[in-house]
Amino acid sequence: MGRQDGSTRQVSADSVDSSTAPILHVDLDAFFASVELLERPDLADLPVVVAHNSLRSVVTAANYPARKFGVRSAIPLSRALQLCPSAIVLEPHFEKYRHYSRLVMSIFDDMTPLVERLGIDEAFLDVAGARGVIGPPGDVARLIRERVRAETGLACSVGAAATKFVAKLASGRAKPDGLLVIPRSETLSFLHPLPVGALWGVGAVTEKSLLGRGLHTIGDIAQTPLDVLRRVVGDAGGRKLHALANGIDPRPVTRDTAEKSIGHEVTFEIDVSDAGTLRRELLRQASQVGRRLRASGLEGRTVVLKLRYADFTTITRSRTLAEPTDVGRRIADEVRDLYEAVGAHPPVRLIGVRMEQLTDAGTNAAGLWDDDEDWRGAERVIDDVGERFGTDLVRPASLMKPAAELGPSKRRPHL
The missing domain is CATH 3.30.1490.100 (DNA polymerase, Y-family, little finger domain)
Structure with a gap:
């Protein structure tokens, strides 16, 4: 699904018909780094890494200029500085991240009661019921992006689709600071060219097994008989991958606020x-x-x-x-x-x-x-x-x- 550095960014025109794409996935762009840069706007165009100042520290976040050098979260800070010697290291401030997360989540709650928080910086929203008040899902998504920017100074990317899985893929494709709408009728044409690693549940081991059998794209998975997939990744895994590859994801957006x-x-x-x-x-x-x-x-x-x-x-x-x-x-x-x-x-x-x-x-x-x-x-x-x-x-x-x-x-x- 791209390198997550904006190099594969894809966005929709304002005229796209979003009526069949009521599920939104909203993801704040490079959230921790973006919060730190609110107080350091002079650094916005420079590579910035958020990490504790320690030889044993790992990267908490990196902005998009740093990601272009291959810097990613969770790699050792020492490795990040090898990849990008000019990177500026900022200390993390988790109380700030919680503060801004609350502000953004309150904006989501204004749009719909159906908000499923996935963490501090992303959520699913079912905005089907907002049509009569705000408009079609594309309008809701644009309003969310405008309010997040105006009220917090942060940017977010939004994917809109008929299912949660495709909405999440779309938001990743829209990064940074974009909106990508996938109408229901275009679900398979969007999914099938993508690499198998884009499927939920496909880690490094499963990806290697699939590639070893000549299955390189999601379209390849969709066209593979279910019995063959079962032999490769097991019964449950085979059924899940086959369904997702064919655009089938019946999971609703749930208001699950309990600690997991x-x-x-x-x-x-x-x-x-x-x-x-x-x-x-x-x-x-x-x-x-x-x-x-x-x-x-x-x-x-x-x-x-x-x-x-x-x-x-x-x-x-x-x-x-x-x-x-x-x-x-x-x-x-x-x-x-x-x-x-x-x-x-x-x-x-x-x-x-x-x-x-x-x-x-x-x-x-x-x-x-x-x-x-x-x-x-x-x-x-x-x-x-x-x-x-x-x-x-x-x-x-x-x-x-x-x-x-x-x-x-x-x-x-x-x-």
């Missing part, structure tokens, strides 16, 4: 090999996750361990519990087992703990007994003490070692 996961992770400045240090960090993060679950009135059923090694190899391991929990000690026990099951570990650069499959606390039927009852009571007492005197006053004894023992790091909670 709660977690914490830390990136060490110096790679860590000591197992005891890593186990203490897992306990620390599990305790934080449990506290956030209780504060949110949630429980989680799936425990996830994330590890990134010195060579940037990243693995995740997960375990689904018989009963959901909000107890940090239970989460710690499970994630420690996942850590041990991996076996020998090379030096660790990043480690994280996450809980998924969240539900409201107390909505699941209780078992005959509660193995976590004692720990749950103790942790709630710790919560009460923390609210009154600070969260670090009471904690597990194994975490009483000086924080410096872990070495400098970037700790980040995430949803």
